[in-house]
Amino acid sequence: MIERAFIGRGRYQLWLAGWLIPVGIGLACYLFQYSHGLGITGMGRDVIWGFYVAQFTFLVGVAASAVMVVAPFYLHDCREFARIVILGEFLAVTAVIMCVLHIFVDLGQPARVLNVLLHPSPGSVMFWDMIVLTGYLGLNLVIAWTTLDCERNATRPPRWIKPLIFLSIPWAVAIHTVTAFLYSGLPGRHLWLTAVVAPRFLATAFASGPALLVLLCLLLKKAVGFDAGKEGLRRLSFTIVYAMLANLFFIFVESFTAFYSGVPSHRHDLQYLFWGLDGHAAMVPWMWLSLLMAVASLPILLSSIRRGNQRRLALACGLVFFSTWIDKGLGFIAGGLAVSPMGTVASYAPTVPELLISLGIYAVGVLLLTLFYKIVLSVRAETESP
Amino acid sequence: MLKLTLLAAAGLARRRPLFAALVSAVPTDVLKPGAALRSGRWAMVIDLRKCLESKDCHAACARACHLEHNVPDIANPRHEVKWIWREQGAHLFPDQLDEFRGAALADQPMPALCNHCDNPPCTRVCPTGATFKRPDGIVVMDPHRCIGCRFCMAACPYGSRSFNWEDPRPSLKHVNPDYPTRGKGVVEKCSFCDERLAQGRMPACVEACTCGAMAFGDLRDEQSPVVKLLRENYSIRRKPELGTQPAVYYLVSK
Numbered sequence: 001m002i003e004r005a006f007i008g009r010g011r012y013q014l015w016l017a018g019w020l021i022p023v024g025i026g027l028a029c030y031l032f033q034y035s036h037g038l039g040i041t042g043m044g045r046d047v048i049w050g051f052y053v054a055q056f057t058f059l060v061g062v063a064a065s066a067v068m069v070v071a072p073f074y075l076h077d078c079r080e081f082a083r084i085v086i087l088g089e090f091l092a093v094t095a096v097i098m099c100v101l102h103i104f105v106d107l108g109q110p111a112r113v114l115n116v117l118l119h120p121s122p123g124s125v126m127f128w129d130m131i132v133l134t135g136y137l138g139l140n141l142v143i144a145w146t147t148l149d150c151e152r153n154a155t156r157p158p159r160w161i162k163p164l165i166f167l168s169i170p171w172a173v174a175i176h177t178v179t180a181f182l183y184s185g186l187p188g189r190h191l192w193l194t195a196v197v198a199p200r201f202l203a204t205a206f207a208s209g210p211a212l213l214v215l216l217c218l219l220l221k222k223a224v225g226f227d228a229g230k231e232g233l234r235r236l237s238f239t240i241v242y243a244m245l246a247n248l249f250f251i252f253v254e255s256f257t258a259f260y261s262g263v264p265s266h267r268h269d270l271q272y273l274f275w276g277l278d279g280h281a282a283m284v285p286w287m288w289l290s291l292l293m294a295v296a297s298l299p300i301l302l303s304s305i306r307r308g309n310q311r312r313l314a315l316a317c318g319l320v321f322f323s324t325w326i327d328k329g330l331g332f333i334a335g336g337l338a339v340s341p342m343g344t345v346a347s348y349a350p351t352v353p354e355l356l357i358s359l360g361i362y363a364v365g366v367l368l369l370t371l372f373y374k375i376v377l378s379v380r381a382e383t384e385s386p
Numbered sequence: 387m388l389k390l391t392l393l394a395a396a397g398l399a400r401r402r403p404l405f406a407a408l409v410s411a412v413p414t415d416v417l418k419p420g421a422a423l424r425s426g427r428w429a430m431v432i433d434l435r436k437c438l439e440s441k442d443c444h445a446a447c448a449r450a451c452h453l454e455h456n457v458p459d460i461a462n463p464r465h466e467v468k469w470i471w472r473e474q475g476a477h478l479f480p481d482q483l484d485e486f487r488g489a490a491l492a493d494q495p496m497p498a499l500c501n502h503c504d505n506p507p508c509t510r511v512c513p514t515g516a517t518f519k520r521p522d523g524i525v526v527m528d529p530h531r532c533i534g535c536r537f538c539m540a541a542c543p544y545g546s547r548s549f550n551w552e553d554p555r556p557s558l559k560h561v562n563p564d565y566p567t568r569g570k571g572v573v574e575k576c577s578f579c580d581e582r583l584a585q586g587r588m589p590a591c592v593e594a595c596t597c598g599a600m601a602f603g604d605l606r607d608e609q610s611p612v613v614k615l616l617r618e619n620y621s622i623r624r625k626p627e628l629g630t631q632p633a634v635y636y637l638v639s640k
Contacts, residue, residue, distance in 0.1 A: 038551050039462075044462075044463075045465070048549065107535055108573075109572060110533075112532075115513075116513045116533065118514075119514045119516075119531065121512060121515050186507065187629070188507075188544075188628055343476070344477065
């Protein structure tokens with residue numbers, strides 16, 4: 001089946017070759033970082049995590065969101081997702097690989113990464129995060145590959161696949177919950193030290209992931225004429241609306257607790273993000289833009305659902321995706337580390353090589369997703385042709 | 387407050403009766419020279435009344451420590467590596483100093499170092515066991531096992547850990563051949579001089595302190611200087627509300 005990924009017309013080959021360029025640039029930048037150390041990034045003794053860890057956090061959400069098509073399809077027999085579910089599963093696989101790569105490039109001693117397995121530390125949330133992420137990667141890869149293979153052969157999926165599918169549903173929730181626990185169990189990091197992190201992570205995940213999936217479906221329709229089905233996209237839009245509403249609600253309750261209680265440590269990080277603190281205000285326009293896009297996406301989504309307008313749907317999904325990307329991929333880490341343990345405020349901005357390394361990883365994601373989707377579409381074209 | 391300190395000390399002893407018994411059998415103060423110093427619970431007491439008076443020591447504690455442990459002198463503040471250093475009182479004790487008597491301490495530079503917490507968040511989060519707490523309370527760091535994920539730095543509420551953002555060796559003016567240097571990409575921090583204790587010597591900072599403001603000893607030993615100081619004086623610790631139970635106490639005037 002895998003050979004189908006590489007058979008294509010010139011335009012397809014050009015697309016693949018084109019994305020290899022940012023991969024190469026990212027790799028070159030990584031080699032530079034590998035030889036000079038993480039000092040070439042914008043991180044430092046106060047802001048100890050930056051763009052890499054933030055992208056990891058955001059992408060775990062994208063990976064977890066596959067459950068928003070898997071659960072309705074397999075648990076509730078929601079047939080509208082029949083053509084989308086496998087796209088969601090391969091998106092999850094790709095997102096987890098990008099997560100792992102972002103963590104890898106963030107390590108000071110990447111050659112020692114297997115120490116995590118050699119000296120397993122069940123007391124560390126990072127150990128569990130590694131377990132759940134690799135488990136989720138394996139589950140989705142096996143499920144997607146097996147069901148696609150059966151589709152190709154026009155056979156029924158093997159019986160053992162059902163328990164794996166059911167397992168993947170709570171597992172999706174687990175990956176983002178464990179990722180939230182990386183942060184929300186740390187004393188003295190007050191933006192993170194709140195129980196709302198895990199639920200908010202899930203809410204943003206279930207908004208951003210399906211939004212990306214909708215955008216991918218619309219793109220596939222335009223580029224190669226693959227029709228995911230209007231009804232499926234409509235249902236996904238509802239998921240995005242509710243997830244985004246939940247997210248906005250969580251932002252509201254967290255802000256209430258922080259500002260009404262008046263506890264300085266609880267308030268400072270949010271103040272830094274939305275108003276600026278001690279003259280450090282780099283994040284302020286981003287955070288308001290994120291909030292604005294989140295709010296604006298709701299009426300646009302609702303109207304696109306009512307009228308079936310796909311251009312509006314694309315716009316709304318773009319807004320949701322970028323809003324949550326700013327929220328998690330920029331604000332969450334920078335905000336959580338802005339106030340140092342000494343109470344001073346530290347700003348962070350990623351450097352060019354840092355951004356290029358991350359871009360390289362995203363390009364790897366685009367390539368992988370292209371290969372996966374090419375296989376899916378080839379199999380579909382074969383089975384559906386008379 | 388004395389009562390509180392007593393209660394805290396009693397609590398410590400109750401939690402590890404085995405070690406407490408071991409320690410009472412070996413008085414640490416009268417060990418033979420060269421023999422390892424042992425303790426049930428190592429702790430440090432910094433008498434700020436003495437420390438802040440001493441104007442001409444030029445942070446002898448930090449210089450001695452950094453020379454001894456090959457801690458690089460890096461100019462870029464974002465890449466600094468520090469084991470013990472001087473930090474403003476307001477930074478060490480946020481929300482603890484009032485605007486009256488406390489204000490006198492707020493601007494003063496005072497020693498900051500790893501607190502060797504009883505309940506260290508850094509060791510809890512380490513995914514490889516590269517940092518761990520010894521039975522005698524010292525939180526140590528194995529730079530050879532560290533993968534450089536910096537989770538321990540995110541967990542430490544005191545900013546006591548440093549990461550080698552660049553190769554530290556070119557920034558070493560002198561190299562002490564008796565102590566290993568580190569490479570880039572690993573975390574390091576104060577070790578309460580575990581290597582000196584093993585040789586029967588006091589920590590480098592304590593030895594170097596010119597005004598006698600630093601005391602080091604066994605919290606489980608009633609005869610130990612740290613216990614005596616803590617019984618007779620009012621002490622504060624950094625961010626007590628987080629429940630980490632630091633083993634570095636700061637004495638302030640009542």
